[in-house]
Amino acid sequence: MGSIVYGAAGDDDKDTTIRVTTRPIIVTAYRNTGAYGGAELPEAQKTVVTEKQISANNYKTVEDVLRQVNGVTLNSMVPGATSFVRINGDDRVNILVDGQSLANAQGSSYGRGMVDLSTLPGVDNISAVEVVKGAGSVRYGAGSVGGTINIITKKGKKNRTVFDTAFGSWGKEYYSLLQEGSKGDTSWFMSGSLDKKDYYKFPESARSDKAAGDNRAKSLTFRMDRKLNKSQSMTLDISHKDSRGHAVSFDSPYGIAHRKFSVKQYKPLERLSNNVSFTWNFRENTSTPGHIRYFNDYSKTWWTNRFHTRTQGIQAERSWMTKYHFFTLGTEWTLDSGSNDGANYKNKKKSNRAVYGEDMIVYKKWSFTPGLRLDKNSHFGFHKTPRLAVEYRAGDNLNIYGSWSRVYTAPRLNDMYYNGARSRGNPDLKPESGYSQTVGLDWAMTKNTLLRFSLFHSYLNDAIRWDRSITPYEVRNLNKEDKRGIDLSLQHKIGAAWDWELAYTYTKIKIDEGRGMRRDPSNSQPNGYRASLQYHEGKWKVNLQLSAGTGREDRYYVKKTYATWDLNASYSANKRLTLYGVVHNLTDDGYDLYHGYPDSGRSYLFGMKYSF
DSSP states (O other): OOOOOOSSOOSOTTSOEEEEOSSSSOEEEEOOSOTBTTBOOOOTTEEEEEHHHHHHTTOOSHHHHHTTSTTEEEEEEETTTEEEEEETTBOOEEEEETTEEOOOSSOOSSTTOSOOGGGSOOSTTEEEEEEEESSOOGGGOSOOSSEEEEEEEOOOOSOEEEEEEEEEGGGEEEEEEEEEEEETTEEEEEEEEEEEESOBOOOTTSOBSOOBOOEEEEEEEEEEEEEOSSSOEEEEEEEEEEEEEEEEEEOHHHHHHHTSBOEEEEEEEEEEEEEEEEEEEESTTSSSOEEEEEEEEEEEEESSSEEEEEEEEEEEEEEEEOSSEEEEEEEEEEEEEEEETTTTEEEEEEEEEEEEEEEEEEETTEEEEEEEEEEEETTTEEEEEEEEEEEEEEETTEEEEEEEEEEEEOOOHHHHHOBOSSEEOOTTOOOEEEEEEEEEEEEEEETTEEEEEEEEEEEEESOEEEETTSSSEEEEEOSEEEEEEEEEEEEEEETTTEEEEEEEEEEEEEEESSSOEEEOTTOSOSEEEEEEEEEEETTEEEEEEEEEEEOOOTTTSSOSOEEEEEEEEEEEOSSSEEEEEEEESTTOOOOEEETTEEOOOOEEEEEEEEEO
């Protein structure tokens, strides 16, 4: 009969154990028999990109990390200027840092994205990026229809300093410096980077006007941990990023009609983000850890308009455990405030209070996780969102799972108060509500082969969208929004030096704007394909990656299909020095992920890392 054990598995590999983690799915059952490549099966619905993988592939941004995760697509209006993520075809994706949401109170410029990835600092301070597809734990909010991305930051360990510099196409320069260490009960980790390019160039295969888009970004992160005693510690986390440059807007209708990317105008773009959090961790090194956190996130942007927003709040969480139960109880309070000069609103505020509970119940090969979240919004009242997840470990190499969750998303400040010459909000909007569900399996077919398969479906009532077919633009509640699809991947290891992965995602999106359910033309990847071939032995690491999409609407996108090849290679000259090179878009394919806005052409980056 199964029972709950905190941390690593016991000595007896035949015992069913539970790995308890604070990231973002709190518990997972597995048998620790090394079912795939000497490791346990991955957690249900979850993909983890580790620090080792980030370093080996020379990723510089969170966008780089997410680009090769199956089921994830990025909608970039201007490379390096603005980028939003979709999971399972939905851009309602919660972005977390160490379990704390970064959702912007004003919302995104386009779509329902919660966080612009281009505002995040670099990857030097990232220990891992976890991608959970579908509605996740009730701990992290009620509105993540597509999924949840949790960025785990590094805690200072051994004393070391690492310098990274790279140069490449379009006047690209990159410099970063990190320093970490510990002394006594105090540890620290700090990083800073300067990233600039003079312009970016459109692909030769794309009919377009000319190159455009300079950008200079500086970022700084700092984390300090102080141990108070054996079971308590304090964590201070600070991040800063500011960028200046120019972005471009395109004439999308002209581009679609003439199969040409047409520059409309250049716009100055300036951004600033300052985030700080302070956390008291208690009951550390026990089976039931807890924490209390205060956070204050501020962002300011000058693009078409000048606007700024601040979100601050308090989180508290505590857990309990018995032989067959792991129960988590938490509460949080957030206050959002924002101003938008061009939209003619200032100091608008809304607040939200929430309590949640989740219990993982283990019985033999089964685990059941019911959860309930209660939200009280200052503008939209009381809402409850239940969730249920079920897993069945048929054997040490097979996990079958399913989950169902209600979802609820309140309108944002721009939705309610925007009052510009060309766009108008609506304070009488209804919250979005619906459900998200997933069923799937993870099967280690052999010690070297892993198959992952899932079916997903989400359904929303009163979905919020901006109607840009009329002037002024208006925001309104649609009748319905339905997304469903398939996520399939196959991973295989060939000895110690080689491995490959093939993946496919099918996403079908229908919307009802008062004329019945119809196909959504903005679906940027109805059929998504991923492939990678990796070599890692001795001093060399090489990774060739493919990302492709087919079945797109040619009345909405310039091209119905696209395929992008990327190549990463690094050579460790010695323990301190690593040389690397990256080629993006090897074939110089021209395509748009946001309609009428081309992604960048072929580019090169060559650099070195030195540790001392």
